[in-house]
Amino acid sequence: MPSISLELKTAMSDSAAEVxxxxxxxxxxxxxxxxxxxxxxxxxxxxxxxxLRPFLVMSSAKLFGVSDKAxxxxxxxxxxxxxxxxxxxxxxxxxxxxxxxxxxxVHKAFDDATAVLAGDALLTYAFEILADRETHExxxxxxxxxxxxxxxxxxxxxxxxxxxxxxAETTPLDIGAITRLQRMKTGExxxxxxxxxxxxxxxxxxxxxxLRAFAHDLGLAFQIIDDLLDAEGSEARTGKSVGRxxxxxxxxxxxxxxxxxxxxxxNLLADQAVRHxxxxxxxxxxxxxxxxxxxxxDF
Amino acid sequence: MPSISLELKTAMSDSAAEVxxxxxxxxxxxxxxxxxxxxxxxxxxxxxxxxLRPFLVMSSAKLFGVSDKAxxxxxxxxxxxxxxxxxxxxxxxxxxxxxxxxxxxVHKAFDDATAVLAGDALLTYAFEILADRETHExxxxxxxxxxxxxxxxxxxxxxxxxxxxxxAETTPLDIGAITRLQRMKTGExxxxxxxxxxxxxxxxxxxxxxLRAFAHDLGLAFQIIDDLLDAEGSEARTGKSVGRxxxxxxxxxxxxxxxxxxxxxxNLLADQAVRHxxxxxxxxxxxxxxxxxxxxxDF
Numbered sequence: 288m289p290s291i292s293l294e295l296k297t298a299m300s301d302s303a304a305e306v307x308x309x310x311x312x313x314x315x316x317x318x319x320x321x322x323x324x325x326x327x328x329x330x331x332x333x334x335x336x337x338x339l340r341p342f343l344v345m346s347s348a349k350l351f352g353v354s355d356k357a358x359x360x361x362x363x364x365x366x367x368x369x370x371x372x373x374x375x376x377x378x379x380x381x382x383x384x385x386x387x388x389x390x391x392x393v394h395k396a397f398d399d400a401t402a403v404l405a406g407d408a409l410l411t412y413a414f415e416i417l418a419d420r421e422t423h424e425x426x427x428x429x430x431x432x433x434x435x436x437x438x439x440x441x442x443x444x445x446x447x448x449x450x451x452x453x454x455a456e457t458t459p460l461d462i463g464a465i466t467r468l469q470r471m472k473t474g475e476x477x478x479x480x481x482x483x484x485x486x487x488x489x490x491x492x493x494x495x496x497x498l499r500a501f502a503h504d505l506g507l508a509f510q511i512i513d514d515l516l517d518a519e520g521s522e523a524r525t526g527k528s529v530g531r532x533x534x535x536x537x538x539x540x541x542x543x544x545x546x547x548x549x550x551x552x553x554n555l556l557a558d559q560a561v562r563h564x565x566x567x568x569x570x571x572x573x574x575x576x577x578x579x580x581x582x583x584x585d586f
Numbered sequence: 587m588p589s590i591s592l593e594l595k596t597a598m599s600d601s602a603a604e605v606x607x608x609x610x611x612x613x614x615x616x617x618x619x620x621x622x623x624x625x626x627x628x629x630x631x632x633x634x635x636x637x638l639r640p641f642l643v644m645s646s647a648k649l650f651g652v653s654d655k656a657x658x659x660x661x662x663x664x665x666x667x668x669x670x671x672x673x674x675x676x677x678x679x680x681x682x683x684x685x686x687x688x689x690x691x692v693h694k695a696f697d698d699a700t701a702v703l704a705g706d707a708l709l710t711y712a713f714e715i716l717a718d719r720e721t722h723e724x725x726x727x728x729x730x731x732x733x734x735x736x737x738x739x740x741x742x743x744x745x746x747x748x749x750x751x752x753x754a755e756t757t758p759l760d761i762g763a764i765t766r767l768q769r770m771k772t773g774e775x776x777x778x779x780x781x782x783x784x785x786x787x788x789x790x791x792x793x794x795x796x797l798r799a800f801a802h803d804l805g806l807a808f809q810i811i812d813d814l815l816d817a818e819g820s821e822a823r824t825g826k827s828v829g830r831x832x833x834x835x836x837x838x839x840x841x842x843x844x845x846x847x848x849x850x851x852x853n854l855l856a857d858q859a860v861r862h863x864x865x866x867x868x869x870x871x872x873x874x875x876x877x878x879x880x881x882x883x884d885f
Contacts, residue, residue, distance in 0.1 A: 320750055320753060320763065320766075321741075321746045321747075321749040321750050321753070321770075323749060323753065324741055324745065324746055324749040325741065328741065371706075375702055375703075375706060378679070378702065379679075380677070380678075380679070380697075380698035380699045380701075380702055381699050381702060398679075399679035400679045400680050400752050401749070401752070402679075403674055403677060403679055403680060403702070404674075404745050404748055404749055404752075406706070407670075407674060407705070407706075407709065407740075407745050408740050408741040408745040408746075410706065410709055410710065411709065411736050411739050411740035411741070411745065412736070412740050412741065414713040414732055414736045415732070415733060415736035415737060415740060417732075418717075418729045418732035418733045418736065419733065420729075426725035426726045426728070426729045427725045429725070429729050430717045430719075430725045430728050430729060430732075433713055433714070433716075433717035433729075433732055434714060434717045434718060437710050437711070437713045437714035437717065438714060440710050441706075441707050441710035441711050441714060442620075442623055442624065442627065442707040442710070442711065446623065446703050446706050446707040446710065447620045447623060447707075448620075449703055450620040450622060450623035450700070450703055451619055451620050453699050453700070453703075454619060454620070454622065464619065467619075471620075
């Protein structure tokens with residue numbers, strides 16, 4: 288297996304640094320009495336993570352000549368949604384995780400109530416950012432972003448998937464049900480990230496559809512590898528609690544397919560994802576490489 | 587003190603029924619594997635509450651000839667935000683309340699994890715509803731709604747106020763700090779509800795400002811009465827746990843001002859609220875009456 292190219296590594300860390308700068312600016316240290324809320328939001332959102340979703344936004348935006356400002360703000364909004372979901376997911380009432388990105392989780396570093404509020408505030412803020420004139424001059428584009436992100440993040444997407452994930456702890460799922468669960472839980476937000484460039488750049492429908500198809504395969508491949516890392520990985524390498532699915536007796540791609548077939552399936556999906564990018568005639572190098580990265584990563 | 591007029595009672599229950607019908611339509615029973623999520627959202631959002639915020643939206647919208655559909659959808663979005671905040675507020679990690687609107691709270695009727703997700707989903711859904719073309723033909727209006735609601739509901743508004751409320755359990759607050767806390771915690775969402783009509787109807791700035799000033803006085807009066815009901819009320823009458831502030835040793839308007847001065851202050855605020863409506867030359871009867879209702883209610 289070839290290792291991740293230096294080119295992709297540089298592109299990803301440049302994009303992560305750019306989005307991180309904006310995220311820090313968007314989360315001010317107010318010095319007001321409620322500063323603890325902003326501290327917990329910053330703690331949960333800044334200084335960590337692969338920033339995969341922002342990279343997908345930035346890469347898809349580049350395909351359509353979208354301004355850096357529009358792309359970075361949209362990337363920050365998506366990442367705030369992702370971070371809020373991790374904060375709530377880690378709560379004792381949910382996954383009860385103590386470790387995330389190599390640090391104590393938000394409810395460990397602060398307290399449960401503050402973690403609930405930090406998540407709520409980040410979620411709300413994502414929509415404030417998207418609806419702001421600063422994000423795009425065309426209000427139709429801003430509305431389209433809010434619509435697409437809310438659908439991807441809400442009951443028909445990520446939150447619905449998390450509900451299914453809870454149900455999976457007590458109800459055995461078959462491979463079809465797990466695929467639907469993962470499409471909702473992680474796939475929809477990844478799909479939004481890839482489509483965001485097309486929304487911002489008012490792309491033609493076939494291009495937007497190609498990005499959506501790419502994202503769906505990418506998201507599934509990503510999740511299969513996540514399951515493999517959870518089953519095989521170490522906390523030191525992944526920076527989060529591992530072995531949780533097995534302990535919870537939860538059906539995953541790995542528990543149903545076995546390690547080898549799961550990895551083969553992830554590779555197949557990555558190949559398929561790349562083929563959807565054909566419509567861009569070689570201009571989507573970043574996205575092609577990210578599909579490779581997703582199945583080759585060990586963290 | 588005059589009792590609440592029959593006219594207002596009828597107007598409030600008509601508006602509540604209309605918004606409730608739409609809320610029920612917006613929260614479908616999907617029959618999918620994640621149905622439990624929708625059940626908990628319906629449980630937390632439907633069949634109860636004074637629907638004060640929707641009534642404010644509907645009443646302010648009438649001042650500017652806004653369509654019923656636009657007003658009702660906006661009212662539903664605000665109420666979903668209000669209901670999500672109650673669901674999260676009632677969690678064991680937060681206020682740990684077992685009773686709400688005379689029924690077990692969402693985490694009691696379902697479980698803590700489902701309550702977290704139901705709140706997240708309702709919050710997200712509010713923005714999906716506002717950004718939808720169905721709410722208003724003008725995308726600028728829809729963006730303005732999303733912007734105003736997210737600011738009212740997020741870290742600079744309701745969630746920030748809830749953080750202050752938590753801090754108030756261990757830090758003594760003076761009357762200025764309590765006023766700021768309540769403006770954020772309940773005032774901003776009430777202000778949005780009153781301004782929503784002006785946003786939907788593209789009203790002139792002085793009219794929007796008058797509604798905002800009205801709402802700020804109304805919100806504070808509302809909160810003082812809430813504190814009084816918490817201190818004096820019974821669970822049977824209010825349908826929720828009472829005496830919580832005193833038990834928590836929390837400073838409130840009542841603990842600082844005493845019962846009599848608190849009530850006098852609420853009445854003063856209600857008078858002041860009504861005066862801000864002068865600009866509408868008697869056309870804002872519903873809002874005038876609601877200011878009276880807020881200080882006269884016993885639930």
